[in-house]
Amino acid sequence: MSAPLVDTHCHLCLPAFADDLAEVLARAAAVGVDRILVPGIDLATSRGAVELAEANATLFAAVGVHPHGAADWSTALYQELRSLARSPRVVAIGEIGLDYYRDRSPRPRQLEAFEGQLELARELGLPVVVHNREATEDVLERLTTWSAGEPGGRRTGVLHAFSADEPAASRALQAGFYIGVAGPITYPSAPALRQLAAGLPLDRLLPETDAPYLPPVPHRGQRNEPAHVALVSDTLAGARGLEPDRLRRACWANAAALFQWTHGTDDGYVL
Secondary structure, three states, X not given: OOOOEEEOOEOOOOHHHOOXXXXXXXXXXXXXXXXXXXXXXXXXXXXXXXXXXXXXXXEEEEEOOOHHHHHHOOHHHHHHHHHHOOOOOEEEEEEXXXXXXXXXXXXXXXXXXXXXXXXXXXXXXXXXXEEEEOOHHHHHHHHHHHHOOOOOOOOOEEEOOOOOOHHHHHHHHHOOOEEEEOHHHHOOOOHHHHHHHHHOOHHHEEEOOOEOOOOOOOOOOOOOOHHHHHHHHHHHHHHHOOOHHHHHHHHHHHHHHHHOOOOOOOOOOOO
8 A cells, every 4th residue: 555645735625626526535535645735815715725624534724815815914804814723624824925926916915914924823833835926035034034033933834836946945944944846846847846856855845736726747737636646746756766655655744744733643654
């Protein structure tokens, strides 16, 4: 029996999965995916993520507001997310961060929402799931300050679908963060990403799909889904010259350490 897989970023609350979610989860289970993190991107999807996680033992939730929706940030929204995070199935604050590529919300509002949600994560003692697109310096500056803000504290998270360069990865690692690896690692045009991932510490890697986005080869142009994290994981193993099971076990342990989501279940896969 192969080691289990984990998908640390999968948007199961989006309309793309509304018609066949049960089948999507069955396909994931069939390839060995036994933990899936469902992040929110706004209040509605955060609520949906919590509802899904409370109804399915393999699912866990993150609650948060994506930078695209940062214009809606408010004290009331902070309190709504705080209330949702009381669920024991919420293991992170996310998806939060900055997006200077699409700029769908004004940058000052993006910064306000990002900093506000970092404060929420600090208050609740939860890790963060961070989106970064062409905003690396501003993202890392705030994460570095946040992670070091409490002497002896444990503030950490994951830079999801990492696409920045090696110096940025080094800064994130030094600040205590994990690196999320998604479908682009399978693309023929991404040798630099495979080289980067091959050189990162094994105990800081997290595979993800970002489904329904970023489908791996050979599914480009199709809807992505959590079963495809097997392709991400196996490509990552190949890039590092590791047996796929060893990579899977290590990543399962990494996710369990970050999200603390064993919740009394079998932790025999943890290294």
